[in-house]
Amino acid sequence: MALRFEILGKFNRARAARLTLPHFVCQTPLFMPVGTQGTIKGLTTSQLEDIGCQIILGNTYHLALRPTSVLIDELGGLHKFMNWPRGLLTDSGGFQMVSLLHLADITEQGVTFQSPVDGKPMLLTPEESIQIQNRIGADIIMALDDVVRTTITGPRIEEAMYRTLRWIDRCIAAHERPHDQNLFGIVQGGLDPVLRDICVKGLVDRKLPGYAIGGLAGGEDKDSFWRVVAQCTAALPEDKPRYVMGVGYPLDIVVCSALGADMYDCVYPTRTARFGTALVPEGVLKLKHQAMSDDTQPIDPTCECMVCKNYSRAYIHCLVTKDAMGSQLLSYHNLFYMLKLSRDLHSSIVNGQFPEFVCNFLQKMFPKGDVPQWVCNAMEVAGIDITSCCSPFPLSLIDSQAATVKFSRKNSIKMVHTKD
């Protein structure tokens, strides 16, 4: 094990901790921006340090193709290659193969796929995934798991869960740098509590440095999503970091943190930035909208980032989706927002003000009190009283995504009206 995890504060299930990695001492809960190919799109590493990024996620699949793990190793590892002094995490590469490649086939041996370089069939085994990640040299590496869509049902879920458990032993055996790199196991089992339970127990028996909850954020309904997170966090050991993979939206991160999760990653903030959408406490702001062309306010008047301190919505509006600078500035703002959210989660838990923070967050995002039912349900399990920010008569029982979309649409319509 090459990490230390010390809990600094708790509120019911939520925890704030110090996570000491070989390259950086992190504060959790934390959000990890995705730097697929050894760079976060449009930002320099010094900018990422400026805005408080602690861990960057690299994608093994992409890095193994270009510049190749052998080259990264030869040049001294990914930290040195991209000049990033802080934490790095690499995924196993399995997810990209299944999601990006049509002809991927998963067998007991590993994932067979068609090489995007020369079209030949190739095989990624658990051993190979770990060898590649050993060469890349991230602080945290992920076990190869058998990923299935959460929307799938039937025996395939069970097969994938048991295979993930069999593969973890092959990953552990193949891991050559346990003193420099932390191998995290991934809990699978779809939306089935029984399977999730078997998987958690199996992984915990292996005494890994940390655990991830996988197979979520794949289009399942929000109530199923938070229940799986709640179940896993309850069953995972208290003294190890818990990472919810592929999550997510600011609201999801707040809910998962309340349920006792510590780490998150998602392409959403940077991807949505490139499409011209900014993250704000009220939800999202679509900078492409015509109403922005004469809006002289900053993106978020309460935000302290370089972009909000200098630029108006109107100026960003004339850059987005046309100039590289639009992506650069919006990615900067969105990541600043996510990292600030992480810091706020951490400090509110440490300072014993977590429920106030959650209520405040929900109030801004749902000013009419229409907090989605799944959030109310999750908060009840988390032991956080949010009645102060919920309207007495629930306006809707819709799930969060529908609510977010509805909200942003309302928001932009409102803005059109104020400007007309």
Added chain:
Amino acid sequence: MNFSVKALSKGGGRAGVLQVGGCSLETPALLLSTRKGLPAFISPDLLSTLPTPDSRLLQFSPLHFLEGISLKAVSEMGGLHQMLGLKEHVFVANPADPILSVPDYQSSNKIGASFETPSGRFLIKPGQYMEMISSMRPDIWVTLADEVPAWVSDKRNRVSIQRTMRWLDDCLALAKANDTGGAVFGSIIGGSKINDRKYCAQEVSRRNVEGFNIVGFGLGESMDERPTLLRAVTESLPEDKPRQISGLGLPEEVLQGVAAGVDLFNSTYIYHLTIGGFALTFPSEEIERHVSVDQLNDTIRDDGTKINLKATIYRKDTSRILEGCKCYTCQNHTKAYINHLFNVHEMLAQILLEIHNTYHYLGFFRKIRDTIREGTFEEFRQKFVESRREHAAPAAADNTDTDSAADNADTAALCA
């Protein structure tokens, strides 16, 4: 605005000081080309890593903002400085820009100049242009010109002079009537006709302008006829006012311009280099001190002034673009990393390269100023051009792996 010449070189170059917008800038100087007021890939926090005040001169085209933002909003925000959060920078407005706002002489007519932009073609009248200037409040603005290439007929050339002069008078009258601020640089055209050039320069210098904008170079005239044409213009201009030129961007072209007495250069050279994956590597004095001859020879692969970071030879090259360079990129990243970023089409490649190239080119201008003050500019120029010719000749002959647009333009200009 205030300008004074401090030193003259025997070859004709001059070193001066331009005081504008609270900045004191030494000339000859480079205006950084921008897209909508910011360099293409350098965000304002990274812009501050470039040397100051050298990097404070920014050129933009008011036409960049024809779509996407209303003049009223720009005006409400207090102009470009406020809108861009660059209060200490000096903005120079020029309607023409070879990337986003290209003059289209065939569509220009007596009522206005035509420009091709990403949002379509626009005919800009002096009144419209002055409205933009009033809202954006640049420190310096150039007057509207009917820019024509070198190959148009004598008749069309004379028409362009008439129009440019009329628009100059219109712009000045409107600026006076509306009390528009900013220093006015009168645009001088005339194609490749010496007499037309002289005539236009003399006419413009009779107007109430604070400086001059020499237009229409880099549009088909040959490298050899250019010095004569340039001198015809600068010799017709008063000594005590700054002269800006558009269209001369390559190092040799800049040296030609300086030798003819030009003070300010705007160019998209850095942008084109960056897009093509090129990094400037020609030695400047600051760097020579840190580098052995071997290392220099090693970097000289293409034409002695730049390398192509897309080339596979840099795949495992953990050295800096230029040893001894103090720019953000060279302080932090290797050639191998930037090569990877280009391979996988990551935006950071352009960010890092634009930073390096801008830093380096500003250093080239500093070197030019130093040699003028020391009286060694002519030697410097000769040496620079010769060493580049030596490298360019074999490179052009076997036409190696450097076939990007920037390089082609480069070699073409050299061979012309």
